[in-house]
Amino acid sequence: MLRMLIVEDERLEREGLLDFLDWSSFGIDVVETACDGIEGxxxxxxxxxxxxITDIKMSGIEGLEMSRRIKEFLPNVKIIILSGYNDFKFAKEAINFRAYSYLLKPVDEAEMIEAIRGATSECVKDYEKSVEESKNRLQIEESYSVARIKFINDLLEGSADEDKLYEYLKYFHINLINDDKIIIMVIKQYVEEAGTLIYMDELLGIVKENIEDFKDSKYFNFDKTFLFKDQIKKQLVVGIALNDEDDFDTLLYFISNKYLQRIKRDYNIxxxxxxxxxxxxxxxxxxxxKSACEAIKFGEFWSITGLTYYEGVENHVKQFEQKLCDFVIKGNYFSKNLVSALSASEEEKVKGLLKDMFEYLNQFKCNDRDFLNNYLYNIINEVSLFVYNINKRTEEFMEDYNDSLRSFMNLRNMKAIEEYFHGFFESVLAFLNERRGSKDELIVKKVIKLIDKRYMECISLKTIAAEVYLSPNYLGNIFKKFTGKTFNVYLCEYRMEKAKxxxxxxxxKVSNVAQEVGIPNTSYFCMVFKNTFGIAPGEFHEMVLRG
Structure with a gap:
């Protein structure tokens, strides 16, 4: 689609040119007009x-001056000059700024058609040439980019051609030399935290822009810094040459306290x-x-926002190895206590133990994923054996357990593992409650009958639990689950209703009533009665007598 502009200060001539030919037949789809050189x-x-198409003589800026100015920002535009003056001087000036054609007024239709056909043909050739040049330039840039990516990847993996190493460094504009003290950084967006999610190219632009803003830094050589986008691993790689080895701690401070905070503030990432x-x-x-990759892998697994450096990870691993024995003992502790809490259906205790366990794991931060998997697997295995021993007909549960266990081994970080554990123990509790539900309900109904039968005696949760062959803790839990009240509250309310x-x-007498409902201490009975009904038992009795 070609565009044409007609510049003519005489309105009738301008409108005549607009209708002079069927411009669309020449491939010209847009035709605009201007009334003088300035508007042109x-x-x-x-x-x-x-x-x-422009006239030479116009008010304000004349056609030739206008054409010269337009050529400065549209060098390939085809300009057809119209003149009523058969003067070689104008033709010569038109040739000087490379006007496409010079036609005398009144314009002959055949001459105009010839000029327009030639101009449109040249426009098409210019367009095709531009497309071809752009295509070739893109191919060259793409080839260079692909080659640069391959070279940097080989350099990072240690497989670059040593004989041509410095030749390639120069060709790909990486200004490192053999004596440089070099540090590699691996950068990723932390997606676990609320914020703006961005694409790799956007991240590359942000990282590059913010590094350039600190190029006057005294502790690393900006000219020797290089950036590399690893599309496969979804990470950025930055190579930095320190000006002095002692600047490493200063660099860490700069990244932690300026660079990261600035990006968080300005981009919400x-x-x-x-x-x-x-x-x-x-x-x-x-x-x-490779050590940078290990550092960021450690940071990702333990959900560490900000900076993780390899020496720090190494020191942490050494400290963990020194406490390995305590770590294993603690694992056995959590395993046994979780099974014990499950056996008593103590849901809150299970949650508390899981909370304590993951706080403990986050404190030690084991770096050996296989060891950690086995550590946690042993806990899951102990629980699954306990479930199986309660009821041998648990095939469906065990199938679900085996399927989820396979996915557990490949979870990306400790947060995901913790979520898995909570889900696993919730399913175990639900399974056990389902199996125990009907049996527990029958036990609670039996206990309520015992209270009705023996509320006047000195009974307690402990004495009743012994009669139904359960631990007081377990009985207390299932009793509250089915009645919504603790055993003691239920017994107290039952006794007060009987007393009333x-x-x-x-x-x-009030003292006799207290004895009959199983509370021999009259003062305590009066206090409980008043707390329950808002009135002392003696006052209540007199109020009833008065009618």
């Missing part, structure tokens, strides 16, 4: 025409950065890169 320049900036070991020499870059009934239907 503004219209050219707006519609960027491929062809301009959090980053995870793994910093590798310091190395000297380009041939050792792969060592720094006795006081309203007889002339018995």
């Amino acid at each position: 320049i503004e219209s050219a900036k707006k519609i960027r025409p491929d062809i301009i 959090s980053l995870q950065i793994g910093i590798g070991s310091k190395v000297e020499g380009i041939e050792n870059i792969s060592q720094s890169y 009934l006795l006081l309203s239907k007889s002339n018995k």
Whole structure:
């Protein structure tokens, strides 16, 4: 689709040119007009025409001056000059700024058609040439980009061609030399935290822009910094050359307290950065890169926002190895107590133990994933054996357990593992409650009958539990589950209702009523009665007598 601009200060001639030919038959779909040179320049900036037809003599800026100015920002526009003056001087000026054609007024239709056909043909050729040049340029840029990515990837993996190493470094504009003290950083967006989720290209732009803002820093050489987008691993790699080895701690401070905070503030995104070991020499870059990957992997697994550096991870691993025995003993503790809590259906205790266990694991931060998997698997296995021994007909539960166990081994971080554990124990509790439900309900009904039968005696949760062959703790839990009240509250309320009934239907003394409902201490009975009904038992009895 071609665009054309007609510039003519005489209205009738301008409108005549507009209707002079069927411009669409030449492939010209947009035709605009301007009434003088100033408006012609503004219209050219707006519609960027491929062809301009203009008069020479106009008020304000004349056609030749207007054409010269337009050529400065539209060098390939085809300009057809119309003149009523058969003067070689105008033709010569038109040739000087490369006007496409110079036609004398009145314009001959055949000459105009010839000029327009030639101009449109040239426009098409220019377009095709531009497309081809763009295509070739893109191919060259793409080839260079692919080659640069491959070289940096080989460099980081330690497989770059050593014989051509410095030749490639120069070609790909990486200004490192063999004596440089180099650190590799691996950067990812921390997606566990609420914030703006962005694409890799956006992240690359943000990281690059913010590094450039600190290029005057005294503790790393900005000219020797390189960025690499690893699309496969969804991470950015930054190579930094320190000006001095002692600047490492300052660099860590800069990243933690300025760089990360600034990006969080300006873009509402959090980053995870793994910093590798310091190395000297380009041939050792792969060592720094691999340790940076281990650092960020550690940070990702333990959901560490911000900075994780390899030396810190190494020190942590050494400290963990020294306490390995205590770690294993603690695992046995959690395993046995979780099974005990499950056996008593103590849901709150199960949740408390899980909370304590994951706080303990986060404190120690075991770096060996296989060891940690086995550690946690043993706990799950103990629980599953307990479930199986309660009821051998648990095939459906065990099938679900085996399926989920396979996915547990590949969970991405400790947060996901913790969620898995809570879900697993919730399903175990639900399964056990379902199996025990009908049996527990029968036990509670039996206990209520015993209370009705023996409320006047000195009974307690402990004595009743012994009669139904359960632990007081377990009986207390199932009793509250089915009645909504603890055993003691239920017994107390039951006794008060019986006392109220006795006081309203007889002339018995308060002390005698207290004895009959199983509370021999009259003072305590009066206190409980008043707390329950808002009135002392003696006052209640008199009120009943008065009618």
